[in-house]
Amino acid sequence: MLRSNVAQKTPLGQKAQAFMDKGELVPDGLILDMMRERLSQADAKAGWILDGFPRNVSQASFLDALLEEMAQVYDRVVNLEVPDQVLVARMLSRGLKEGRKDDNEETIRRRLEVYRQQTAPLIDFYSERQQLVSVNGNLSMELVTAQLKQVIGSCDAGTGAVE
Numbered sequence: 001m002l003r004s005n006v007a008q009k010t011p012l013g014q015k016a017q018a019f020m021d022k023g024e025l026v027p028d029g030l031i032l033d034m035m036r037e038r039l040s041q042a043d044a045k046a047g048w049i050l051d052g053f054p055r056n057v058s059q060a061s062f063l064d065a066l067l068e069e070m071a072q073v074y075d076r077v078v079n080l081e082v083p084d085q086v087l088v089a090r091m092l093s094r095g096l097k098e099g100r101k102d103d104n105e106e107t108i109r110r111r112l113e114v115y116r117q118q119t120a121p122l123i124d125f126y127s128e129r130q131q132l133v134s135v136n137g138n139l140s141m142e143l144v145t146a147q148l149k150q151v152i153g154s155c156d157a158g159t160g161a162v163e
Helices: 002-007 011-021 028-039 057-069 084-098 105-119 121-128 141-153
Strands: 048-050 074-081 132-136 160-162
Touching (some): 002 011, 002 028, 011 028, 028 057, 074 121, 074 141, 084 105, 105 121, 121 132, 132 141
Parallel strands (some): 048 160, 074 132, 074 160
């Protein structure tokens, strides 16, 4: 959603680009404005999946408030469980295949630290609400896909899932 807004040079994308050009994180408020706009579109009425958002408890709280304002709900939050060593190996491989300079071991390990500090608390946040579904992401792509389809298929029509 962020990349799409930036690529299409929407007003929200241009604001986000200004932060990104300075090497800063795009503020939560701007991300939520994008979220509000996207979830208001007709194709989101039948349901939606968010990938990579929210990234922290603050964003999750903002998302809850936004969805309440929009009279929308979500059924599940999916957590893909993969051991760190497997993640590092996968990202290093991706970096080699795609020529991504930011997929080096030092950067990847730093991302994992940031994940532990900022994103991992979401596991407790959603577990306490009994909305968390964990999926073993350390299986074959086919088995993980089958598990995800099962989780998504069990959501009520017209509601969302957060991954």
